[in-house]
Amino acid sequence: MVLHVEQVTAWMYQTNDKIQSNKDYLSSLDQAIGDGDHGINMARGFEAVVSTIADTSYSTVSEVLQDVAKTLMSNVGGASGPLFGTAFLKLSMGTKGTEEVDYSTFVESMDQAVAGLQQRGKAEQGEKTMVDVWSSVAAYLHQQDDFHPKTLRKIASSSMEETKGMIATKGRASYLKERSKGHLDPGSVSSYYIFTSLADSLEGKE
């Protein structure tokens, strides 16, 4: 499978749908172990993303992803804004130059996205942040040689679920120390929406 512009825009629409309908859920997760704004932040960001995309015509996947990155960066704020912005910027940079993106190019760009996230946020895997989902997905992609939407969904879901048992040592949840355990990490749940939406778009949903 290769990724086309249409699939990537569908990916963003799907993500936005999930974020908007789970806005309050995401905020309530953040309220439990953060400051309660994650749903509001992500909803603001992805609303801006789809409105940018709707107004623009793209010839390459990289251009779409660059607009996504820039829009998130300048509309989300907080911790998740620069992080998701960086991740999509790295995906954009890694997929530059070709109209369509083949599997191995995508996998490489995912590695760069994870590296970018980690450089920006200084978080390792296991610190109960979105890095847990992004790096699990990247590692899983390496083991395959093509997209498998169903397993992609499964990996995104299980790595998201795993954050529940973790003690946060990065981000606002880290102030809770042991008390952060037993709660899902909000940024990991958003990241899960991003990757299940990718799976949706690979299956042809719009």
Add this chain to the structure above:
Amino acid sequence: MVLHVEQVTAWMYQTNDKIQSNKDYLSSLDQAIGDGDHGINMARGFEAVVSTIADTSYSTVSEVLQDVAKTLMSNVGGASGPLFGTAFLKLSMGTKGTEEVDYSTFVESMDQAVAGLQQRGKAEQGEKTMVDVWSSVAAYLHQQDDFHPKTLRKIASSSMEETKGMIATKGRASYLKERSKGHLDPGSVSSYYIFTSLADSLEGKE
């Protein structure tokens, strides 16, 4: 009957007892149509009165009443402080010169007390203030030629009760206009305690 120093000090102790045990009640009356501090104000004032009286030896009724006036004036504040202060000051001035106070001297000094109250507060009878109780008691005393504790109590009580039906046009309750109706005037209730305590002390209670 004549009033002695002992009766007047007993009068003040009785008043203080009633004020202290009805402190919250007085404040709740004031909360309904004022600012909720009348009980606190009166309790502070009469606590100071009895502590002053306890520390001093007096040879005349007038001296006791002067200390009462000064103590209320400098401890109560609000609307009721200057008013009760003025009333007791006039009683003190009107009873000056004799060790004991006879009935007619007391009645005259009550007239002066009412006049003082009215000059200070600019309130007529029927405006739902303590003037209603003080002037009713003064008018009643004029109709008698000696103290009758039981009727004194009755007059104080009925004039206090009458404020319930009135619309306030003076003091803080006046802002409520028609809505002040149906509530007792707090300062009239305190005044009622003052005059029933006078009746108590005339009956020999301490």
Add this chain to the structure above:
Amino acid sequence: MKKVINKTNDVVTEMVDGVVAAYPHVIRRLPNTSAVVRTEAPIANKVGIVSGGGSGHEPAHAGYVGKGMLDAAVAGEVFTAPTPDQILEAMKAVDSGSGVFLIIKNYTGDIMNFEMAAELAEAEGIKADYIVVNDDVAVEDSSFTTGRRGIAGTVLVHKIIGALAENGAALEEIKRVAEKTVANVRSMGVALSPSIMPGSGKASFELDENEMEIGIGIHGEPGIERKQLATADELAEELTQHVLGDLSLQEGDNIAVMVNGLGATPEMELYIVNRKVQDILQKQGMEVVRTFVGDFMTSLEMAGCSVTILKLDDELTELLQSEASTPGFHV
């Protein structure tokens, strides 16, 4: 009742201690009183300006003692006018021989206690005069009522009169300008939640989850209407129109504006109100010379705000704009 206090009986005296401990270079407490005076008082050839009232309105009144405003402030018990003897002590402490001017808010208790203090002061040979501030347009002003209450506009009277006294004006001159200021200042407030008296632990009134009280008094006195909670713009519109309706303003008139928080309302919300207030005033062609947004005349932890407008002529404009440097107010 969640309050950061010790004994309820001690709130005023401990508060006064805390104010003086914060600004020992500006103010001192008169021994055995709850009056606070400027460290330099009495100041030669200057009329002493004294204000005060019940406590619970902080930074009013102690916060306004200092250069260009008050020489002394007298704190009564919570929501209770201070007693004449305390006011008298403050008057004596600030009188340099040029006399003392009292700024009184229009409440029965305040007027009686301050008037008695003025009488006592005059008996002791101190020249004294006073003004009664009655800026609250929520209350009908007629000879059959106790008249309009004094609320946040009082702070602007402190400012104007304080500046004038600082310039060395005589008592008569101060009285003239005070009367002019009071004639030109109007306010109205709204409450979203009541204040709670430390002494009784009781709320000053009750409001449903979706109600507000338009025209609230700063001791929780009733306003003109209790209704459904409105938007900031609607509130700003209602308060501003009421205030404007009571001032005869013409296009191009100079005014000062105060958006005052009643205690618990976040400053963010005061600014949202101010945005609309300024918008209305601009549309009406007013020249806003100066705006003050913040908690200036509060009612303990009451949520809500008030809007004050002061119509200015050249004299008042100059006095408004001159320096004031006090713990609670700066120009």
Add this chain to the structure above:
Amino acid sequence: MKKVINKTNDVVTEMVDGVVAAYPHVIRRLPNTSAVVRTEAPIANKVGIVSGGGSGHEPAHAGYVGKGMLDAAVAGEVFTAPTPDQILEAMKAVDSGSGVFLIIKNYTGDIMNFEMAAELAEAEGIKADYIVVNDDVAVEDSSFTTGRRGIAGTVLVHKIIGALAENGAALEEIKRVAEKTVANVRSMGVALSPSIMPGSGKASFELDENEMEIGIGIHGEPGIERKQLATADELAEELTQHVLGDLSLQEGDNIAVMVNGLGATPEMELYIVNRKVQDILQKQGMEVVRTFVGDFMTSLEMAGCSVTILKLDDELTELLQSEASTPGFHV
């Protein structure tokens, strides 16, 4: 949720409008941003000082723009760090060629957004440096944690650094003094009630009728202990001792003190706390050079307060005492 607002989405932009409408002689809004800058910016030969963060902490940060403090403040959404592009616009607007210095509170979001802005600014040829304020002793500071949070002490950093920049100090000099200031400032807070996010209408945490949270963060982050509501004196003692315990102070040391209200606590209560704080400090032989009592770094309508102590040397004392004249802060 009783708030004086219009649409929840508009609170920040309308608040910024309201701030600018109040003080047009001091600040202006940068078009299409929620950044506020001094009207005179950029000021020749002066390093531009920029701060900011999530909204809901008013008067922080727009209220501190003006002479002797900030050149610009960038407002994010409520409790959400502002975005790099907005910060970049503010940096560009205040850079006179002498560079820009950022004052950042230690939160992951704030650091990332401000750092990215600094990178973007440097890419555009603007010299930039920054300090991260981390004064909250309620949080453990170790390499295994995200470190202490930045709270009310940030306002004193604004004051010191603002004064230094006003004197024309170079970027390196500013960095040196900023590091010294941050190394010497410590705070801790307590909450009696939570703040409520306008967006979600939800309380930031829950407290029982008799509980308080010691060591609260200004976005409702957890503190070190939840316990029975204490008296003002006990609270003052607990906060002050925690703060002192993290500063190596000796008898006779000069310090500055801030008793900061978190939003809904009446000023009366802040002064009652200050009384005890000053008492403790005096007994320990501290020289309190200056005290600030009021709402400086709030958390919407949270009830509670924080205590900040800044240890001063001669250089910091002089900078602290020099003039600052901004809507929210005056020296």
